[in-house]
Amino acid sequence: MTDDTTSDTEDVRTDGSGGTGIVPPDDETPTWSERKQRTQGLSRLTYEYFERARREDQDLRQQSDYVERDVLGFPAWPHEMIRNLALTSFFVGIIIFLSAALPPHIGPPANASSTPAVILPDWYLYWSFGLLKLGFLNPELSLLGDTKLLADRTYGVLANVVIVGFIAIVPFLNKGSARRPVEQPFWAAVGMSGVIFSITIAALSVKNLLPMDSKLLQDLTFLLPFVGAFITYAVLRTMREGYMFNLNRRYYRLRPPK
Known part of the structure; x- marks a missing residue:
């Protein structure tokens, strides 16, 4: 009896976590203080955001036969902030890498006693x-x-x-x-x-x-x-x-x- 109940519970889970509990269902969404206590960091939160967004969007599509303007939205905090922070961190890392690997060339200092032949702004x-x-x-x-x-x-x-x-x-x-x-x-x-x-x-x-x-x-x-x-x-x-x-x-x- 216990095995059947456990099997039924695992079959009901549709959150994409495979029974590992990575993405909690809607009625078990953790608060911000609970999220803060986790030690996995930004990568874990980012994965939860994308996985939860995918699951909720899939549920919405399955429940809707014909919706004129049925748009799925997410709160700015922490969903959008986590995504933007991940993207910003990636591009900042690329800029730091390029500045370290390809430093800009610094030419000779300007001569104040001579006027350049061509004067142009940046x-x-x-x-x-x-x-x-x-x-x-x-x-x-x-x-x-x-x-x-x-x-x-x-x-x-x-x-x-x-x-x-x-x-x-x-x-x-x-x-x-x-x-x-x-x-x-x-x-x-x-x-x-x-x-x-x-x-x-x-x-x-x-x-x-x-x-x-x-x-x-x-x-x-x-x-x-x-x-x-x-x-x-x-x-x-x-x-x-x-x-x-x-x-x-x-x-x-x-x-x-x-």
């Missing part, structure tokens, strides 16, 4: 440096005797203000709940055009170093972002219907389309 500021070189777009007004209303330097500073202001206001314009580019092709195209423009304007900032005609480079600086945005929108728009169905079927058990 590479991640090339786009801002390129906006300072938009003097060819600064119009000359005939009413002012064919002189410019603003100096080229002031015009470049205003261009930085406009571009940075547009980047800052985009999150307030796009208030949707989409998390993937295919869900909102328009805003994905806007983002792609911004990325391409940052690259082309950076190339314009170092036009003296590029073997390309300056007029052609100026045209490509403003033409390529629109071309990239159009291609991005067209591609995402064509794949949106099939991709969205496969994505939702994976998460929400939807009926197939008729």
